[in-house]
Amino acid sequence: MNALDESVLDTREAGYNFAYLDERTKRMIRRAILKAVAIPGYQVSFGSREMPLPYGWGTGGIQITASIIGHDDVLKVIDQGADDTVNAVNIRRFFQRTTGVATTERTSAATLIQTRHRIPEIPLCEGQILVYQVPIPEPLAKLEPREAETRVLHGLAEYGLMHVKLYEDIARHGHVAATYDYPVMVDGRFLMSPSPIPKFDNPKMHMNPALQLFGAGREKRIYAVPPYTRVESLAFEDHPFEIQRWREACSMCGARDSFLDEVITDDNGARMFVCSDTDYCSLRRADSLDTTQGEDQ
Amino acid sequence: MNTAQWRYVPPPEGNDVESIAAEAGPILRASGLAKRYGARVAIEDVAFDLWPGEVLAVVGESGSGKTTLLNCISARLKPDAGQVEFLTRHEGVVDIYGLSEASRRLLARTDWGYVHQNPAEGLRMDVSAGANVGERLMSLGERHYGRIRSQAAQWLARVEMDASRIDESPVAFSGGMRQRLQIARNLVTRPRLVFMDEPTSGLDVSVQARLLDLLRTLTHHLGLACVIVTHDLAVARLLAQRMLVMKDGRVVELGLTDQVLDDPQHPYTQLLVSSVLQP
Amino acid sequence: MYVAVKGGERAIDNSCALLAEARRGDPDVPDLSIAQIEQQLRLAVDRVMAEGSLYDRELAALAIKQAAGDLVEAIFLLRAYRATLPRLADSEPIVTAAMDARRRISAVFKDLPGGQVLGPTYDYTQRLLDFSLAAEEIPVPRVQADGIAGAGGRECNEENMAGVVGLLAQEGLIETHAPRDGDPEPQDLTRQPLTFPATRSARLQNLARGDEGFLLAMGYSTQRGYAHTHPFAGEIRYGIVEVEIVPEELGFAVAIGEIEVTECQMVNQFAGSKSAPPQFTRGYGLAFGHSERKSMAMALVDRALRAEELGEAVKAPAQMQEFVLSHSDNLEASGFVQHLKLPHYVDFQSELELVRKMRAAHNQPCDGECAA
Numbered sequence: 001m002n003a004l005d006e007s008v009l010d011t012r013e014a015g016y017n018f019a020y021l022d023e024r025t026k027r028m029i030r031r032a033i034l035k036a037v038a039i040p041g042y043q044v045s046f047g048s049r050e051m052p053l054p055y056g057w058g059t060g061g062i063q064i065t066a067s068i069i070g071h072d073d074v075l076k077v078i079d080q081g082a083d084d085t086v087n088a089v090n091i092r093r094f095f096q097r098t099t100g101v102a103t104t105e106r107t108s109a110a111t112l113i114q115t116r117h118r119i120p121e122i123p124l125c126e127g128q129i130l131v132y133q134v135p136i137p138e139p140l141a142k143l144e145p146r147e148a149e150t151r152v153l154h155g156l157a158e159y160g161l162m163h164v165k166l167y168e169d170i171a172r173h174g175h176v177a178a179t180y181d182y183p184v185m186v187d188g189r190f191l192m193s194p195s196p197i198p199k200f201d202n203p204k205m206h207m208n209p210a211l212q213l214f215g216a217g218r219e220k221r222i223y224a225v226p227p228y229t230r231v232e233s234l235a236f237e238d239h240p241f242e243i244q245r246w247r248e249a250c251s252m253c254g255a256r257d258s259f260l261d262e263v264i265t266d267d268n269g270a271r272m273f274v275c276s277d278t279d280y281c282s283l284r285r286a287d288s289l290d291t292t293q294g295e296d297q
Numbered sequence: 298m299n300t301a302q303w304r305y306v307p308p309p310e311g312n313d314v315e316s317i318a319a320e321a322g323p324i325l326r327a328s329g330l331a332k333r334y335g336a337r338v339a340i341e342d343v344a345f346d347l348w349p350g351e352v353l354a355v356v357g358e359s360g361s362g363k364t365t366l367l368n369c370i371s372a373r374l375k376p377d378a379g380q381v382e383f384l385t386r387h388e389g390v391v392d393i394y395g396l397s398e399a400s401r402r403l404l405a406r407t408d409w410g411y412v413h414q415n416p417a418e419g420l421r422m423d424v425s426a427g428a429n430v431g432e433r434l435m436s437l438g439e440r441h442y443g444r445i446r447s448q449a450a451q452w453l454a455r456v457e458m459d460a461s462r463i464d465e466s467p468v469a470f471s472g473g474m475r476q477r478l479q480i481a482r483n484l485v486t487r488p489r490l491v492f493m494d495e496p497t498s499g500l501d502v503s504v505q506a507r508l509l510d511l512l513r514t515l516t517h518h519l520g521l522a523c524v525i526v527t528h529d530l531a532v533a534r535l536l537a538q539r540m541l542v543m544k545d546g547r548v549v550e551l552g553l554t555d556q557v558l559d560d561p562q563h564p565y566t567q568l569l570v571s572s573v574l575q576p
Numbered sequence: 577m578y579v580a581v582k583g584g585e586r587a588i589d590n591s592c593a594l595l596a597e598a599r600r601g602d603p604d605v606p607d608l609s610i611a612q613i614e615q616q617l618r619l620a621v622d623r624v625m626a627e628g629s630l631y632d633r634e635l636a637a638l639a640i641k642q643a644a645g646d647l648v649e650a651i652f653l654l655r656a657y658r659a660t661l662p663r664l665a666d667s668e669p670i671v672t673a674a675m676d677a678r679r680r681i682s683a684v685f686k687d688l689p690g691g692q693v694l695g696p697t698y699d700y701t702q703r704l705l706d707f708s709l710a711a712e713e714i715p716v717p718r719v720q721a722d723g724i725a726g727a728g729g730r731e732c733n734e735e736n737m738a739g740v741v742g743l744l745a746q747e748g749l750i751e752t753h754a755p756r757d758g759d760p761e762p763q764d765l766t767r768q769p770l771t772f773p774a775t776r777s778a779r780l781q782n783l784a785r786g787d788e789g790f791l792l793a794m795g796y797s798t799q800r801g802y803a804h805t806h807p808f809a810g811e812i813r814y815g816i817v818e819v820e821i822v823p824e825e826l827g828f829a830v831a832i833g834e835i836e837v838t839e840c841q842m843v844n845q846f847a848g849s850k851s852a853p854p855q856f857t858r859g860y861g862l863a864f865g866h867s868e869r870k871s872m873a874m875a876l877v878d879r880a881l882r883a884e885e886l887g888e889a890v891k892a893p894a895q896m897q898e899f900v901l902s903h904s905d906n907l908e909a910s911g912f913v914q915h916l917k918l919p920h921y922v923d924f925q926s927e928l929e930l931v932r933k934m935r936a937a938h939n940q941p942c943d944g945e946c947a948a
Contacts, residue, residue: 047769054652079919080922086587146772160435163432164432167427177930196923236440238441260925
């Protein structure tokens with residue numbers, strides 16, 4: 001350990017509880033989670049605590065993870081699909097220090113995955129939990145900022161306002177303008193914000209065998225999609241929902257079915273495309289090393 | 298989980314006056330309505346019946362209570378006393394203040410219409426004309442963009458607007474056009490009852506005349522029952538079969554429009570009628 | 577050949593090392609002590625305690641040192657620490673009427689029982705940079721033996737320092753707020769989320785913890801006509817109050833310590849109706865430490881937010897509960913504003929694709945082969 005590590009607060013020594021939160025707080029959050037699971041897509045208010053990371057940087061997701069993580073869990077943390085971005089590193093280190101729980105970069109090896117803005121490409125299984133970090137939980141927020149109003153709209157399932165917005169997009173642009181945080185109907189009842197995942201990822205939420213939990217720390221809301229729940233992206237019959245597609249394949253592993261990041265490689269604007277999901281990409285590359293034939297098409 | 302104790306069933310195409318008149322009973326019945334603000338009486342002991350396809354004008358000076366009355370009978374303002382009963386399409390007569398909030402809101406955007414004096418209050422100014430007209434359809438589950446759009450275009454035409462302006466925002470429209478748009482937005486679900494609060498005041502005279510003509514045609518062809526609040530006796534004469542005169546919160550005269558205007562019985566009505574400049 | 581970006585952990589470690597260096601600054605310059613910050617930057621300490629919602633001068637001073645003087649960052653440190661502390665008891669309400677006041681002024685009466693006690697304040701200084709402070713140690717002129725900076729030198733006797741609001745209330749001139757039946761517990765925003773419409777206790781707690789700059793601007797806006805409430809500074813007091821708890825085993829109150837607070841009572845536009853004769857209305861502000869700007873701004877905004885309750889039309893931002901109370905917390909505001917620094921390239925990628933597609937469609941009329 002170098003001098004820097006010693007000067008950093010060691011939370012276990014300083015008397016913090018397992019996963020930082022006290023047990024009463026964890027219980028309060030778990031109750032909110034249970035309520036959320038019982039009413040798929042409904043936003044449950046909870047007494048969000050100040051955490052050592054700033055509001056807006058994943059405190060909702062962190063509080064959910066902290067309330068449900070156990071000694072035997074294996075944790076994966078990703079941001080923009082990658083394990084090594086600064087936000088993911090920070091959060092993973094937080095849990096390592098406050099729980100000592102095993103961590104992994106392999107989606108299939110994780111029991112608990114906390115994510116910012118992406119769903120892993122590798123399909124999830126029963127028993128896995130995906131925790132989403134949510135900045136703005138209210139899908140109607142940009143159309144109606146007052147919470148007192150949106151509460152009534154959700155209670156009465158009055159979602160005409162959202163369809164008006166979609167109609168307007170089509171009238172103006174020929175298609176729906178939202179490319180991320182694309183609104184969905186959960187179990188045919190509640191309108192939900194899936195968090196700012198690209199719409200490319202929306203279909204993965206539908207009938208997923210894993211439990212999906214959503215935490216908004218600053219806005220103090222938790223919501224959930226239980227396993228095998230209908231999640232349908234809003235659309236018109238004659239303007240169906242469509243995901244993004246690329247002409248290019250991933251430059252590293254050749255994948256044509258994953259979300260690709262654009263990387264600018266020189267000053268002239270030369271660019272290449274690479275899988276956003278680093279685990280998916282590295283697995284494919286490892287596979288292709290095993291076989292003598294490449295997978296380029 | 299959608300909580301309407303009263304379901305909306307869209308009407309068959311082509312409502313004609315005959316089939317509506319065949320329904321039994323008044324479409325709206327107000328009895329013993331009162332509303333007070335502290336010691337001040339806004340309305341007291343107001344009662345009337347409104348029949349299917351009938352237009353009733355509520356006339357009086359400002360402060361007479363006519364707007365309060367309109368709000369009480371359109372479920373916008375709960376009265377302190379009295380009842381308002383509405384004859385629904387399929388479920389008989391209901392007490393509108395006995396309905397759940399959800400049912401009232403559903404009623405307000407399906408079988409009822411409300412036309413504000415200031416059209417900006419009854420429109421979404423930040424979306425296109427088409428979206429404004431299509432909103433009720435979307436809120437009722439219509440999910441085919443092409444159908445929504447074509448219905449919106451049809452209704453724009455019916456209110457004598459240029460359907461090519463379907464994608465324009467109402468911000469660009471004149472007062473008269475905004476009012477037509479507001480009317481179209483209300484009528485798209487073929488309501489049987491429409492409330493109007495001074496629909497033509499604030500428009501200049503020639504625009505008023507054309508709009509009144511449109512209202513007359515629409516109420517007649519669609520068999521709309523209407524309650525129109527107005528301070529302008531000429532509007533009442535042109536649009537309404539019956540007229541209700543209010544003074545200081547009370548009904549002082551109620552009867553056939555032509556009779557009331559040509560042979561007013563109550564001294565206040567006489568004063569009102571005589572003070573209108575003769576053309 | 578492109579290699580995927582790795583090494584985030586190492587980059588973060590290096591960043592922390594650089595931060596530690598930057599925080600310390602030139603090692604030849606003596607290290608700041610907590611005591612120095614606590615004593616000589618006392619107003620910064622007061623603000624950090626007020627918005628950090630934790631009364632502990634040393635911890636606040638430590639937070640300021642750790643945050644290299646960034647007060648919002650220091651407030652964050654204190655709040656995060658507070659969230660982990662066990663709750664031992666609820667105190668009795670502090671009695672500001674019994675305050676050992678260092679400063680007490682009123683703008684509504686020229687003179688009043690107890691006098692206008694000026695106390696230690698920048699209000700009567702001229703804002704000229706004092707270069708003598710740049711020299712190391714200078715003797716500070718001691719205040720006269722009795723330590724009173726009162727108009728007329730009168731003694732500041734807490735017994736005869738009657739509150740202005742109380743004086744007005746004696747004549748029935750100002751509204752009073754009796755606690756509701758059963759004296760229900762106030763809502764605690766650190767335990768339960770805020771809902772709208774907000775209760776009075778939630779509103780006041782939110783404002784007390786709220787960012788001073790934001791409340792200052794909101795309060796200022798009311799004075800400039802965005803919902804003017806005709807405020808008068810009825811009374812501003814700064815001083816020491818006792819904190820008492822009633823332990824179960826004892827059944828009576830015991831004092832556990834003292835804190836400094838600043839309280840502002842605004843006297844506002846009178847309201848009345850046909851049934852009730854007019855009375856002045858009130859706005860209330862309270863903050864830890866010597867925080868006049870904060871408590872005055874808070875009182876202005878408190879009154880503005882009561883618009884609906886008092887039957888006033890809600891027209892200006894300072895009157896909108898949801899607008900003011902949702903944006904007053906500088907931790908939430910700072911966090912969310914600054915979160916834009918986090919990677920957003922996946923969502924941006926989606927937007928890039930869409931804009932490129934729309935531009936392509938715009939530049940080349942579709943010949944039926946364009947992608948949807």
